[in-house]
Every structure is written in C-alpha cells, then in structure tokens.
Amino acid sequence: MWLINTTSLALEFIEDPETCIYAILSHTWGDGEVSFQDMADINRARKKQGFSKIERTCQLACDRTIEYAWVESPAEFKECSHLQNISDPGVLPAQVSITDQGFNITDRLSDGEQDYLLNLDCTINKPKETIVVRLVRTAHGYARHQFHRHASSGHHLLRKSAMSTLPIPKTISPAESKLIKLRLKHRFSFDLGIDLASFKYSLLRKPQHLWDSATKTLITDGYEAFTGIIEIKTFADAISIPGAPSGYTLDGSRFVIFGLKTIQVLNDSLEKTLSPWAGIYSTQGNGRPILSHIVSLEETHGFPHVARRAREFVLEQDSRKLPRISEEIAVSRDQLDFGRKRSRADRTVKFVLSMEVEETSDVSIYKMEVNVGWKDEVDGHESVQHRSVA
Structure with missing residues (x-):
C-alpha cells in the first residue's frame, strides 16, 4: 500500500498496512486535485490547488506523531x-x-x-x-x-x-498489534469422544470468560502461568444400556487441568518459549480428596485462586508424567425382574486424555481430547493415534 510520509511528503510503500497507523484525508474532489501520479513528482504536485489540503493533513498528522497519511482518490469509496x-x-x-x-x-x-x-x-x-x-x-x-x-x-x-x-x-500501534498477535498465539481446544451407547454429562470450561466461541478455543493471552480447568460432571443415571430398564451410576466429576509453562527464555528477546501441559484427575480416583477441596474454594475465593492452587497441586509432580488416564467404577443400578431383585456386575469406565499440537505461523492450538469407554473394551487397542506433548 502506498502512503505519504508526513514528514517528507514523499510516497512510501508499506508492506503490511494493518500494522501501520496512518491519517486519512477524505474530501470532496474538485478542480486542481493532486493524483497519485502527481505525488511521484513532489514539485509538480505543489503547483496544484489541492496540494494545500494534503500538506495540512500531513502537518496535523505530524502534530499527533502519526508517520503516514492516505488520501482518498475519486475511485476510493465510490460505493x-x-x-x-x-x-x-x-x-x-x-x-x-x-x-x-x-x-x-x-x-x-x-x-x-x-x-x-x-x-x-x-x-x-x-x-x-x-x-x-x-x-x-x-x-x-x-x-x-x-x-x-x-x-x-x-x-x-x-x-x-x-x-x-x-x-x-x-x-x-504497530507494536501493540504485534503484541496482540503474540498473545493470541497459544490456545487450547477440547473435545470429548464417547464410546458408550448413552452417556449423560455436563461440561464446564474455566475460565469461562476466555472461551472464544468463534474459534472454539480458550484464549491464554500468552500468560506463562495460564491455568485452565475443564470439568466433566456425570450424574446418577450417567450410563444407560439400550433395551435395558436400568444402567450404571457414575456420579462425580473428573477434571482436566491444563496450562502453560516457560521452558526457555531466549537471550536478548522478550519472547518466551511456552509449552503446554495437561493431566486428568477424578474426585473418585487420583485427585481425591485434595482436588475436591481445591475446587470447592471457588465459591468463596474465586476461580483465579482455585487455578493457582490446582496448578501447584499438579506441577508438584513431574509435568512429563502427569496422569493421562482415569479409571472409575460405574455402579450397576439394581433391576426388578418379576418382583425378584438381581444385580448387574459393576464395570470400570476409562477416561483417556490425549493432546496434539496444531501449529501455523500465527497460532499454536493445543488440541485436548478425552475418550470415554468401558475399560475392557478400550484396553488392547487404540482407536486414534495422537502426537503427545508434555
């Protein structure tokens, strides 16, 4: 894009105008206006009646520390x-x-x-x-x-x-524009894959205000201590069996706790190398009882406090060995068969967390997925291959 340097009044080509601040002269065209071709020869442009408007615009822009100006031509905004x-x-x-x-x-x-x-x-x-x-x-x-x-x-x-x-x-400003792009670079997404015939659950993503519905990702703002929590909550009638009057109870919550950490600070640069981490915990299994206590503090202390406590709890362990599997007992609900009570055997449900990275020049999306299925059906095979990250 060609712009006018407000100090020299010379034309300059700007590679990326979205990162450049410039003043705009929008005006009614009359006789003696200066064309783009005229501006290529500044001495010729000065002889035209309309040059005074351009000169005044550049002066006002300079007073406001704006380096460039753009002048509307007759073809611009004709619509x-x-x-x-x-x-x-x-x-x-x-x-x-x-x-x-x-x-x-x-x-x-x-x-x-x-x-x-x-x-x-x-x-x-x-x-x-x-x-x-x-x-x-x-x-x-x-x-x-x-x-x-x-x-x-x-x-x-x-x-x-x-x-x-x-x-x-x-x-x-151009510097602020680059900073915004940098802060939007690191994002998390989440999917739940269910290998059960019927599974009732609710999903809570926190911090909720950072959920971007347009990209289906959580914004981290490039914060090196960013911590998020996804709660998968199930209820008393969580698992139903097709054709059977009752199913299994899987009451409680399991939490995917995830975030960023700094793994390297580049010399002579403000940019930090960030790496994602994630683990899965259950109030029934590997997170109980301390995790239940931490989560319960949200009502009185707020989510930022909970996130800090959860981060400390998780990263006390080696982040390369965070749990990716949670196994929980699904309790059979008794059935009535002609007045006689009989029980279906309890079964184990397996929650398997995986993560892969999708990278472009502008964004790194850390794609988390939890697959839910019966342990005896999940073990022995892997339905999806993922590139795992620590």
Missing part, C-alpha cells in the same frame, strides 16, 4: 454514494459511548469465519449484503482485523449473541 441504512424496527439499535480509550458498543454480534461480525445495518448496492466490522476476541475485549473485508451476506447477518458491551480500542 458510498449508494450507502443505505436498514431501518428494521425489530432490531435494537446499538448504543455507542466514546472514551479516551476507545469505543464501547453495546450490540449483538454475528458469527463470522473464525471471527465476529459487528453489523452496521447498512447496505451498498446489493440488498443482500450489509456492511460489517470484523472483530477478533482478545483476553480483554475485541480488536478489528481484515479491514478490506467489509461486506457480508447470508446467515452471517443474523445476530446470534446476547446483547453485550464490546470494548474496542481507539488506536492500536
């Missing part, structure tokens, strides 16, 4: 003349407040392509396309990205989230 507002009385209008930190917008978001769409309720030409602002979740709010993709259509127009306040920073 804006066709901009129309969508007046749908069924849509609650967004509430916007402006502070010295940026914008607070109270509105509902739509699902995008691993991001979120803020619908501006206006169209350009095509009635099925609306103008949107694309946002990504951070640990503390939202940040804009992919500025060039401003139109969306179809199911993306539906507002699916609850009304919430969206803090959006007013400006993000």
Whole structure:
C-alpha cells in the first residue's frame, strides 16, 4: 500500500498496512486535485490547488506523531454514494459511548469465519449484503482485523449473541498489534469422544470468560502461568444400556487441568518459549480428596485462586508424567425382574486424555481430547493415534 510520509511528503510503500497507523484525508474532489501520479513528482504536485489540503493533513498528522497519511482518490469509496441504512424496527439499535480509550458498543454480534461480525445495518448496492466490522476476541475485549473485508451476506447477518458491551480500542500501534498477535498465539481446544451407547454429562470450561466461541478455543493471552480447568460432571443415571430398564451410576466429576509453562527464555528477546501441559484427575480416583477441596474454594475465593492452587497441586509432580488416564467404577443400578431383585456386575469406565499440537505461523492450538469407554473394551487397542506433548 502506498502512503505519504508526513514528514517528507514523499510516497512510501508499506508492506503490511494493518500494522501501520496512518491519517486519512477524505474530501470532496474538485478542480486542481493532486493524483497519485502527481505525488511521484513532489514539485509538480505543489503547483496544484489541492496540494494545500494534503500538506495540512500531513502537518496535523505530524502534530499527533502519526508517520503516514492516505488520501482518498475519486475511485476510493465510490460505493458510498449508494450507502443505505436498514431501518428494521425489530432490531435494537446499538448504543455507542466514546472514551479516551476507545469505543464501547453495546450490540449483538454475528458469527463470522473464525471471527465476529459487528453489523452496521447498512447496505451498498446489493440488498443482500450489509456492511460489517470484523472483530477478533482478545483476553480483554475485541480488536478489528481484515479491514478490506467489509461486506457480508447470508446467515452471517443474523445476530446470534446476547446483547453485550464490546470494548474496542481507539488506536492500536504497530507494536501493540504485534503484541496482540503474540498473545493470541497459544490456545487450547477440547473435545470429548464417547464410546458408550448413552452417556449423560455436563461440561464446564474455566475460565469461562476466555472461551472464544468463534474459534472454539480458550484464549491464554500468552500468560506463562495460564491455568485452565475443564470439568466433566456425570450424574446418577450417567450410563444407560439400550433395551435395558436400568444402567450404571457414575456420579462425580473428573477434571482436566491444563496450562502453560516457560521452558526457555531466549537471550536478548522478550519472547518466551511456552509449552503446554495437561493431566486428568477424578474426585473418585487420583485427585481425591485434595482436588475436591481445591475446587470447592471457588465459591468463596474465586476461580483465579482455585487455578493457582490446582496448578501447584499438579506441577508438584513431574509435568512429563502427569496422569493421562482415569479409571472409575460405574455402579450397576439394581433391576426388578418379576418382583425378584438381581444385580448387574459393576464395570470400570476409562477416561483417556490425549493432546496434539496444531501449529501455523500465527497460532499454536493445543488440541485436548478425552475418550470415554468401558475399560475392557478400550484396553488392547487404540482407536486414534495422537502426537503427545508434555
């Protein structure tokens, strides 16, 4: 992208404009305006009537320590003349407040392509396309990205989230932009694979406010002591047997405790090398009773305290040998057969935790999965191969 250096007034090509702050001169074009070709020869550009607007814009930008400026040409935003507002009385209008930190917008978001769409309720030409602002979740709010993709259509127009306040920073410097990308690099995802005919459970991911529904991952913010807990809770009628009046009781909770740790600090660099760790614990088995006590403290002490205590409990062990298997007894529920009481034999349920890493240049996703099945059916074979990480 070609921008004007606000000090020299010369054109400069910027490789990545998303990491660059620049002032924008949006104006009504008249006679004697300066074209892009004119700016290639600054002496020729100065002779044109419209140059004074460019010079004044650059001066104002310099006063605000903005290094570059961009001037709208007649072709830029030509679609804006066709901009129309969508007046749908069924849509609650967004509430916007402006502070010295940026914008607070109270509105509902739509699902995008691993991001979120803020619908501006206006169209350009095509009635099925609306103008949107694309946002990504951070640990503390939202940040804009992919500025060039401003139109969306179809199911993306539906507002699916609850009304919430969206803090959006007013400006993000190139250094801040790089820091945001770095903090969004390390994420955890979780899947539950069930090899039982019927399995009733609830799943709690904590810290809940860091769950990013667009990417189905937990944001760690690159925090070297990040700790998360996933609780798999089952109930009295957890396991049913097809065709049988009763099944098995597997009451209680098992916890996948996971996080990041620093394994190396690079010399002469602020960047730290982070490594994931994870273990599975049960209130019925290898985590009892201390883990039950730690988890019970959330109501009185809050989750950050619980996370710190759980981290200490787990990392007291060698993190390379954290438990990846939890075996628990599923107690048979008695059946009535013509008035005579008979019991089905108890069986062991096996929870097997695995983790693999999916890496790109921008993100490392630590994909955790717990497979649940009968011990006698799980032992002796492996249904899925995973690249394990410590």
